[in-house]
Amino acid sequence: MVRVLVLLLMASAAHAASLTAQLDRTVVALGEPVNLTVRARGLNLDALDLAPLDATFDVYARTRSGGESGETLVLTLYPRATGVLRIPALPLERMRTPGLSLKVADGNETVPSVTTDWVLEPAMPRVNQPTRLTLAICDDGSLQWQRPDLPTQAGRIVRVLGEDEHAGVRMAGEACTLHRYFWALLATRDGTATLGVPMLDANRFGQHLRFPGPGLAYQAAALPAWLPDHVPPVAPVIHADSLPERWPLRRPFSWRFEILGGYSAEGLKALLDGQLQDSPALGIYPPLIEAVAPDDPASPLSRYVVTLFMEPRTSGSLKLPTLRLPWYDAARDQLASIQLVGKTLTVFDSRWQYVVQGMLGLAGTLLLAGAIWQVRYRVRWRLARRRGLRAIREARDIAGLDQAVRQFSLTGQATASSLGEWQRRLQQETEACDVADAVRRLEHQRFGQDSPTLAALQQDFLEILAMSRPKSRSFRSILCMDARISRA
Numbered sequence: 001m002v003r004v005l006v007l008l009l010m011a012s013a014a015h016a017a018s019l020t021a022q023l024d025r026t027v028v029a030l031g032e033p034v035n036l037t038v039r040a041r042g043l044n045l046d047a048l049d050l051a052p053l054d055a056t057f058d059v060y061a062r063t064r065s066g067g068e069s070g071e072t073l074v075l076t077l078y079p080r081a082t083g084v085l086r087i088p089a090l091p092l093e094r095m096r097t098p099g100l101s102l103k104v105a106d107g108n109e110t111v112p113s114v115t116t117d118w119v120l121e122p123a124m125p126r127v128n129q130p131t132r133l134t135l136a137i138c139d140d141g142s143l144q145w146q147r148p149d150l151p152t153q154a155g156r157i158v159r160v161l162g163e164d165e166h167a168g169v170r171m172a173g174e175a176c177t178l179h180r181y182f183w184a185l186l187a188t189r190d191g192t193a194t195l196g197v198p199m200l201d202a203n204r205f206g207q208h209l210r211f212p213g214p215g216l217a218y219q220a221a222a223l224p225a226w227l228p229d230h231v232p233p234v235a236p237v238i239h240a241d242s243l244p245e246r247w248p249l250r251r252p253f254s255w256r257f258e259i260l261g262g263y264s265a266e267g268l269k270a271l272l273d274g275q276l277q278d279s280p281a282l283g284i285y286p287p288l289i290e291a292v293a294p295d296d297p298a299s300p301l302s303r304y305v306v307t308l309f310m311e312p313r314t315s316g317s318l319k320l321p322t323l324r325l326p327w328y329d330a331a332r333d334q335l336a337s338i339q340l341v342g343k344t345l346t347v348f349d350s351r352w353q354y355v356v357q358g359m360l361g362l363a364g365t366l367l368l369a370g371a372i373w374q375v376r377y378r379v380r381w382r383l384a385r386r387r388g389l390r391a392i393r394e395a396r397d398i399a400g401l402d403q404a405v406r407q408f409s410l411t412g413q414a415t416a417s418s419l420g421e422w423q424r425r426l427q428q429e430t431e432a433c434d435v436a437d438a439v440r441r442l443e444h445q446r447f448g449q450d451s452p453t454l455a456a457l458q459q460d461f462l463e464i465l466a467m468s469r470p471k472s473r474s475f476r477s478i479l480c481m482d483a484r485i486s487r488a
Helices: 002-016 265-273 350-393 398-407 419-429 436-446 454-465 475-487
Strands: 018-023 027-029 034-041 057-067 070-079 083-087 100-105 115-121 131-139 156-169 175-187 191-195 200-204 207-211 216-220 237-240 246-248 253-261 282-284 288-291 302-312 316-319 323-329 334-340 344-348
Touching: 018 100, 115 216, 131 156, 237 334, 253 323, 265 288, 265 302, 265 323, 350 398, 350 454, 398 419, 398 436, 398 454, 419 436, 436 454
Parallel strands: 027 100, 246 344
Antiparallel strands: 018 034, 034 070, 057 070, 083 100, 115 131, 131 175, 156 175, 191 216, 200 207, 237 253, 253 302, 282 302, 288 302, 316 344, 323 334
16 A cells, blocks of 8 residues: 555656756757757756757856746757757756757858868978967958967967958858968877867857867877987077177177077077086176067967177187087988077277277377467467567657567567667567568667658568567477466
8 A cells, every 4th residue: 555655656746847948949050049948847957967968069058047837947059060950858867858950051141151170281290390270260251250269288289379361262162251360389299189179259240159160180290219309390590690890808798699490498598508608718698588479470480589698708819609509300301400600709808998098098188288288379479479569559759669679579588678689589589580670770760870750660660570470399398488478
């Protein structure tokens, strides 16, 4: 009797529980969402197994609600392929949802047809070879795309590069708008690998669309076992800045160059450290290695700016070290290298240069001082001549003229005691200044032996003395003469 009662209770509970599922529409375009509504009564929807949906749909969102009549779960699904897709029965406890069908078209009036493809250059890379990975998306130009985040995985390194957009052509020859996203892919181990891509997000006039991304499988070739570490299978390109021909002793200088290739910062540092060593003639500091973006935003190659700091320790001819950057030549299956030939500098002791500069400066100072004194001397004797001529011109009688003439001196001499003494002094100090006739006539006038007028005598002396100038002398004589003029 008890057993019959238990069976009746179980049958009553099973009859009370229910599980249903339905789609909000049965036809969509690839990229559009569809809502799957699951209703349950007497069951816990948290335990609903959604794993069967992952094969053909991307479960983007889920919304759960409950009430007296039961629970409701709304799933927002994006199809992963076109055609008639089967929504499998979803198990919950001892029940299942009914299986449903959804027709997915390749575009419609509101959603354009989209094609996607991967391009790997080169198609079969070697380990540690920088490879450009391109995701190409073709549409009618009405979609705004978001760059997908590629999943991380052991065995490769993926670095984001640039992107572009331009007119393209589909494989069927139909024109489209081509969106391209670039990555640098570096395989770190050999063998076959796959790249899984998440759904691609796009927007069209505010509508959120999601399209399936293409898968990519590639083969990475192994490098020879004898190849040293940090040696990539890519030939580097080096651009070095020019250095001066001469450089002072004990003054550090920098040598800057750019390297475009497949090196890493750690690999470059290891290669340079093995070639740069201190020496008695040249001190070398640790290099500065800076990563910069290549000129081509879609280039997968690495670009580094290396700055070496060096200090010459001995004067004379100094040969900078020649740097060798090895790389693996896959075509010849051999190790190759690019050389950066070090320049030869002439190192000079700047202390001797300072001595020479000081001597030249002193000589220039002396020459400048001599020129200044020469100018001062010329200005002073010209002023002295002007004062003497003014005194002769202002004389009011013969006695005043005699006094003014004997006071005339270009070098600041005292008044001469007689006209004869003044005449001899004037001939010694001046050039081409013959005053003998004028002196004779002035003496005759003083003693009444001649009768030239005062004005005529003044004019004679003015014409002769106006052309007077000191004789050329040495610099020492000029200084002494200048001193006498100053005292006068």
